[in-house]
Amino acid sequence: MSSPVLTLSNVTMQIAGLTAVDQLSFSVEAGQIVSLIGPNGAGKTTTFNVISGYMRPTAGQVMLFGENIVGLSPDRIAQRGLVRSFQRTSVFAGCTVFDNVLTALHLQGRAGLWKTLLRTPGFRREEAALCEQAREMLDFLGLQSRADELASSLSYGEQRVLGVGLALAARPRMLLLDEPAAGLNPSETEAFKATVRRIGDRGITVLLVEHDMHMVMSISDHIVVLNHGRLIATGIPTAIQQDPEVIRAYLGSGLRRAQA
Numbered sequence: 530m531s532s533p534v535l536t537l538s539n540v541t542m543q544i545a546g547l548t549a550v551d552q553l554s555f556s557v558e559a560g561q562i563v564s565l566i567g568p569n570g571a572g573k574t575t576t577f578n579v580i581s582g583y584m585r586p587t588a589g590q591v592m593l594f595g596e597n598i599v600g601l602s603p604d605r606i607a608q609r610g611l612v613r614s615f616q617r618t619s620v621f622a623g624c625t626v627f628d629n630v631l632t633a634l635h636l637q638g639r640a641g642l643w644k645t646l647l648r649t650p651g652f653r654r655e656e657a658a659l660c661e662q663a664r665e666m667l668d669f670l671g672l673q674s675r676a677d678e679l680a681s682s683l684s685y686g687e688q689r690v691l692g693v694g695l696a697l698a699a700r701p702r703m704l705l706l707d708e709p710a711a712g713l714n715p716s717e718t719e720a721f722k723a724t725v726r727r728i729g730d731r732g733i734t735v736l737l738v739e740h741d742m743h744m745v746m747s748i749s750d751h752i753v754v755l756n757h758g759r760l761i762a763t764g765i766p767t768a769i770q771q772d773p774e775v776i777r778a779y780l781g782s783g784l785r786r787a788q789a
């Protein structure tokens with residue numbers, strides 16, 4: 530049996546007198562693809578902010594790989610293996626696709642300033658290894674044929690995939706995806722789903738916030754549902770689709786479309 534990589538215990542987040550997240554507890558098991566869903570204003574983004582260190586919860590505990598990460602900065606949390614890919618594209622538009630990935634890998638590299646400036650043999654060896662890793666990453670993302678093009682020339686969907694590649698360059702053990710399908714057309718969404726599955730196949734645990742119920746229902750091993758900051762249901766997709774409280778929370782709308 531797998532063990533949880535992430536556990537929230539009684540997490541509460543009050544913002545300007547409003548309880549955005551209310552006594553929230555749930556766990557994410559290693560290697561799973563888990564979706565965090567709920568109607569607008571349910572507290573999903575706030576929960577992501579708390580998990581990734583952008584907000585310090587008013588109360589509660591967030592355990593990542595067995596360690597309480599409340600109070601750690603996003604950078605420190607990323608060093609512990611949890612990396613977040615943002616809703617908006619975050620690629621360097623004026624650089625080539627290859628240089629985007631290479632730069633992200635460099636940020637994780639070990640070459641120090643002097644080694645880099647003096648272009649020592651150690652630096653050149655590391656540079657060659659990183660170029661190879663960048664090519665592998667572009668293969669993995671299905672962007673190899675676009676390597677020499679400017680990132681700005683990619684479609685919106687491809688830019689989102691590249692943005693995930695930049696997050697993967699940090700070698701996360703757990704990846705947080707913030708509305709990955711937002712703004713994608715149906716074929717881009719299908720391609721993105723395949724990418725997320727391959728990320729899962731690499732043993733990386735994925736937690737995503739997503740409004741596209743088709744994507745959520747077809748990709749998730751497990752779903753966590755929030756409403757008004759509270760957990761109202763958790764389970765496998767088929768159970769969530771039939772959960773009366775979930776259907777009530779959505780007034781049947783989004784969920785009914787996904788079942789159709």
Ligand SMILES: Nc1ncnc2c1ncn2[C@@H]1O[C@H](COP(=O)(O)OP(=O)(O)OP(=O)(O)O)[C@@H](O)[C@H]1O
Pocket residue numbers: 544545547548549567568569570571572573574575576
């Ligand atoms: N910085 C803030 N200042 C004031 N209120 C906030 C702030 N951030 C979130 N809230 C409130 O907290 C509640 C939860 O918001 P949150 O953005 O986490 O929900 P969400 O589930 O991500 O919504 P959506 O699906 O619309 O993105 C909402 O009532 C929201 O108005």
